Amino acid sequence: MTDNVIIAIGRQCGSGGHEIGMRLAKKLDIPLYDHNLVAMAAKELDISEEAAREVDETALSSFLASYITGPGDYVAYMNAEDYMRPLSERVYKAQSGIIRRLAGRSPCVIVGRCADYVLQDCPNCVSVFICADKEDRIKRIAQLQELPERKAAEKIKKIDRERKYYYETNTGEDWGKASSYQLVLNVSRLGLNKSVDILASLFESLGQ
Template identity: 55%
Template sequence: MSKKTIVTIGREFGSGGREIGMRLSKRLGIPLYDKNLVSMAAEKLEISEDTAKEVDESTLNKFLATYLISPAEYVSYMNNEEFMPPLSDQMFQVQSQIIEELADRGSCIIVGRCADYVLRDRDGVISVFVHAEKADKIRRIMEVYHLSEKKAAERMKKIDKQRENYYDRYTGNEWGSIDSHKLLLNSSVLGIEKAVDVLYDLYMGEQNR
């Protein structure tokens, strides 16, 4: 029986991080969890998937304006049974529980959702952050979402800021830094397929340890 090895992928918008995860999933024959974590969390919370999407990692800013607290305060009130946390915090807690359950189940790839932080105390976790040059990210966003260069740049800036806020809020760590992730990959330098090769080799090395 193979070891449980989890690959967590943080990514800048437009860097190709999700595509890297999808290709790696296909090559390794292990599941990838990304947006499907939203529907899984919605089911546990007994809310609609549309509502869950409103408090997912890329749409959190409006909630931060009302519920901005430190990670230590977050842990404190989550342990207070008399306090009902905002839905955004409930979503994070439930998604974290799901991530733990998926990691217990077997090898997989998890994109975003602070999975690297949630699984930080586990062995067999390969934590990677994918970034890319600005021009390459804008070009990819233009192609994927059929946007003008200006609109693509605006969307990239907005979503990256939202992801940064989400990560910083729930982990207290710096999004995209080498201190927060075990490996940083520049998809502009490596290309998508080479990045997949790097992660494949790391995964196989972990399996053979």
């Protein structure tokens, strides 16, 4: 397994975890992998990016579990073995392989996609979970997506439930539980900038 330093970020919806990942990657001048992993997995599986996005960090509907969307927005049967495997499982497996290859290529920041679990054998992979107080998360999503706070709260609950299901189904570990990670940062207490500084310092210390 690679000796590159990898920061694998799990996050609550609305905590600012994605923004922390972006700021950290920019500060360290290293690649950030997040939503772009969906496009990579879709290309590897030869399916539409839309189909891959439907099951990225979400629970899969029973209908999509049996079918796979191909190029041109049509539904195509796979071979017998693939037909029996849900699309979500295939996307997860493809993303996991891509994550391992990218981690072996260079230091990087990876947001979500069970990267901490996928890279658990990497000696310099730092698994961090970003959280924040519920009120702060609601305000952040309401502001970013121009939603009433009630709608923002509902969206946060839905996305966190899906991320928890995705993570625990694929890893067998507890999503968001402190003991599942090396580091937990509460953005409500630290702020975005301080959180980035802490992770940057840790990255630099491991890279020496």
